Amino acid sequence: MRWALGIRYHGGVYDGWQSQPSGRTVQDHLEKALARFTAGPRIGTLCAGRTDAGVHGWMQVVHFDTEIERAPFSWVRGTNRFLPDDIAVQWAHPVPAAFHCRSSALGRRYLYVLSQSPVRPSLDAGRVGWSMHALDGEAMRAAAAALLGEHDFSSFRASACQARSPVKQMRRIEVRRHGEGPRCRWHFEFEADAFLHHMIRNIMGCLVRIGQGHAPPGWMREVLAARSRDAAAPTFAPDGLYFLGPLYDAQWGLPDEVTLGSAAAYDGPP
Template identity: 65%
Template sequence: MRIALGVSYSGSAYEGWQSQLSGNTVQDQLELALGKFTAQPVRTLCAGRTDAGVHALMQVVHFDTPVQREIQSWVRGLNALLPHDIAVQWAREVPAEFHCRGSAIARRYAYVVLESPIRPSVEKGRVGWVFRPLDPAAMQQAASALVGEHDFSSFRAAQCQAKSPVKTMRRIDISHRGETGARYWRFEFEANAFLHHMIRNIMGCLLAVGQGAQPPQWISEVLAARNRDAAAPTFSPDGLYFLGPVYEPHHGLPSRTAAYDWLP
């Protein structure tokens, strides 16, 4: 049967999602736990690969197995075997035609950034950091130029393996908490798919606009250039969260986890 899992993790200690020879990735840890739980090798596929240091509130994976277990046992059993910073949130049996990546109609990410003259301490790794004040109106104006279908080559990492740089950005929402001088910003992105480092590169540009280094209309120039050299440097992975994929309702999969209410 085919099983889908919703998995959350703190990415600070790992070399990203995808399996590496070091074994120090989220996929390696999950497959190690699955192998112990089922007493046989298990290979997983994920909805969206994450870089080193990037967190996930609801990564969705699927795998095929002949092993029969109560659905809730997949949650309890795997969590007993996983490291403390990785946890299965839910499990569902899904039809053979379901594919965690191919069935997704969109993907969602959030960046949490601390604007403060003092660097983060207890939030280290959980938030990005800027020490200059950010202008919300300027960033929102710049972000609006990225919504819709575009060639995002200017925000694409050199090692990106996507077949096409054309993606559809469905929305970019920007909000904040706190007073000027010590504010937490949340940038939420939803698109049909993302290129490698696309969000981190967009964030570098939005923050350049927010801090007054570039005017809002500069984003349109960067987009039109279709050249990575036209954009700002890649922003730190600190504070980047994969919120999870979006599926059609008929799949019956959860769309959020409790961590959504914790994230600023």
């Protein structure tokens, strides 16, 4: 039987999602917890979108195959019993063998949370990015508009990226401010068919530069057209980046929060 799980985690202390010899990854902890819960061999998992060190998962989706029979609530509670406090299974659903958490995804969403404050983050350190200077929302929205549609995003691609093509379709970018005055919080939500390695963090570096007034909105179009990583701003911090999750066709019967057309724009915490 094939199962899909929804996973939420704080990525601050982990070496990213993907299993590594260090054992300090989210995947390593999840697979060890599944093995302890089932009292069997380690269960291999695949994820919808790998996250880097320091990046958080609001709704990571994984799938695995097993001959072990358990009720959905049992997979959730039993696995969580053996997970660290900052990783938790949110739901479990049986899916057909044709379902693949990565290749069946019709889109993916990310959120970047940024604190605008003259003082660096403290209580929310590791959970938000930071700009000590005021940001111009209209300038950032104008710059983001240049990225909508299908483009070659090579200028925002990490050198270690393994994607077959740099061409992606950016479907939506929303920039929203929460709060007034010199201290506020910004939410940047991105939706695309897929993303390149460090793509969001490299875009964020450019948006913040524009928002702080160090470059005009039109500069974003120039960076995109250059198709060179050297043309863009430095990679922004991972702290405020959240993988909101993949989006699937309703035929798979997964929760609305990962169903295309049902998943609403994110507007809550963190």
